[in-house]
Amino acid sequence: MNLKLEHYSKPLNGNIQITGSKSESNRLLILKQFFSNLTIENLGNSDDANYMQKALASEEEVVDISHAGTAMRFLTAYFAVADGRETVLTGSKRMKERPIKILVDALRSLGANISYELNEGYPPIRIQGNKLSGGKVVIDGGVSSQYVSALLLIAPSLENGLELKFEGKITSVPYIKMTLGLLASIGVKVKWTDSTIFVQPQKEIEDTTAIVESDWSSASYYYSLVALSEEATITISSYKEHSLQGDSSLIQFYKELGVTSTFNETSLTLKKELPCKNHIEFDLVSAPDIAQTIAVTCFGLGISCDLTGLHTLKIKETDRLEALKSELTKLGADISVTNKSLHLKASTGINKDVLIKTFDDHRMAMAFAPLLLKTSLEIEDANVVSKSYPDFWKDIESLTK
Numbered sequence: 558m559n560l561k562l563e564h565y566s567k568p569l570n571g572n573i574q575i576t577g578s579k580s581e582s583n584r585l586l587i588l589k590q591f592f593s594n595l596t597i598e599n600l601g602n603s604d605d606a607n608y609m610q611k612a613l614a615s616e617e618e619v620v621d622i623s624h625a626g627t628a629m630r631f632l633t634a635y636f637a638v639a640d641g642r643e644t645v646l647t648g649s650k651r652m653k654e655r656p657i658k659i660l661v662d663a664l665r666s667l668g669a670n671i672s673y674e675l676n677e678g679y680p681p682i683r684i685q686g687n688k689l690s691g692g693k694v695v696i697d698g699g700v701s702s703q704y705v706s707a708l709l710l711i712a713p714s715l716e717n718g719l720e721l722k723f724e725g726k727i728t729s730v731p732y733i734k735m736t737l738g739l740l741a742s743i744g745v746k747v748k749w750t751d752s753t754i755f756v757q758p759q760k761e762i763e764d765t766t767a768i769v770e771s772d773w774s775s776a777s778y779y780y781s782l783v784a785l786s787e788e789a790t791i792t793i794s795s796y797k798e799h800s801l802q803g804d805s806s807l808i809q810f811y812k813e814l815g816v817t818s819t820f821n822e823t824s825l826t827l828k829k830e831l832p833c834k835n836h837i838e839f840d841l842v843s844a845p846d847i848a849q850t851i852a853v854t855c856f857g858l859g860i861s862c863d864l865t866g867l868h869t870l871k872i873k874e875t876d877r878l879e880a881l882k883s884e885l886t887k888l889g890a891d892i893s894v895t896n897k898s899l900h901l902k903a904s905t906g907i908n909k910d911v912l913i914k915t916f917d918d919h920r921m922a923m924a925f926a927p928l929l930l931k932t933s934l935e936i937e938d939a940n941v942v943s944k945s946y947p948d949f950w951k952d953i954e955s956l957t958k
């Protein structure tokens with residue numbers, strides 16, 4: 558279903574309750590398998606969290622997690638230690654193009670029995686679960702932090718825990734810290750010194766309730782709306798000032814784009830109040846999921862930007878650098894990309910009634926939607942948003958009706 562967005566130019570006001578973070582949800586769902594007295598509140602309603610729950614409840618041999626990267630990576634580690642269970646873990650066409658070799662090699666070095674069903678290094682994979690004892694493992698941390706989080710999530714269940722040593726640079730670090738933060742919050746002992754993470758083995762935890770914070774990546778679309786508006790006050794909830802989610806760096810990034818953020822307990826009010834810079838340079842190596850939002854905001858504001866630290870974007874739901882280039886160009890942008898950066902020149906106008914292709918990527922649909930404050934446009938396959946934020950269009954409508 559394509560969705561036409563009419564140009565909307567009135568002030569924006571409203572309150573939005575955003576669903577629980579998909580990243581926190583999918584970590585806690587894995588941890589609950591090991592610690593059944595862990596209670597999870599405010600679990601996200603994203604497709605990715607639903608696929609994770611279905612996979613964990615499944616007794617079938619073939620488990621399909623569709624587009625959910627976290628489910629693919631975390632379940633690879635989880636099924637590797639599911640003693641006696643044989644699982645074929647598969648996903649969407651795109652998932653079969655998203656690399657998994659670094660994680661599989663690390664698990665194999667710990668004794669896991671995993672083979673490739675189609676192409677070496679990519680899903681689907683066949684996993685013969687067995688008892689792993691843990692110990693030392695070395696991993697390349699520069700391609701996806703999800704491989705690291707996957708290992709850390711099973712680490713307490715391993716007899717010897719885990720001593721995980723990084724080789725080379727580490728990408729998307731806040732997501733690794735989120736995993737360690739959640740482990741620590743349920744009582745697991747973790748330590749990160751220099752290039753090594755230590756996780757102690759743990760059989761049981763005290764009764765614990767984890768409350769999932771709302772999704773900060775989803776919050777980015779409201780930051781963009783406020784930045785692109787003439788006048789706006791939008792309150793989003795439920796958020797924490799000290800979040801486990803690295804995308805809470807939106808607060809600092811969008812200050813430069815004119816948006817103030819004020820906490821009132823668990824609600825966060827966004828207002829268009831500050832002067833906006835006419836050029837920005839952001840390194841997004843710690844916050845890759847908000848790159849599309851920021852690029853589109855800059856285009857809508859008519860300002861230039863240089864975004865770096867984007868090497869992981871090429872292996873996400875689509876090649877996000879190429880997707881941004883093609884769709885922003887259709888709207889009239891002067892944009893160039895490398896395999897790890899994006900460069901946008903200041904634009905003077907925006908083309909009307911352009912059909913934005915989404916390439917099975919929820920963030921393409923959601924990142925372009927705020928341009929309705931500048932022009933009329935059409936979003937292809939609008940339901941794609943359900944991967945992380947099923948209520949997105951309903952919430953946007955509540956602000957613009």
Ligand SMILES: O=C(O)C1=C[C@@H](OP(=O)(O)O)[C@@H](O)[C@H](O)C1
Binds near residue numbers: 580581700
């Ligand atoms: O661990 C996580 O929950 C995530 C890590 C990031 O992936 P990379 O580490 O591959 O950049 C991010 O893009 C993804 O949406 C969620």
Ligand SMILES: C=C(OP(=O)(O)O)C(=O)O
Binds near residue numbers: 624846920
């Ligand atoms: C990259 C993303 O998801 P995943 O890697 O978990 O599929 C995302 O949600 O932007």
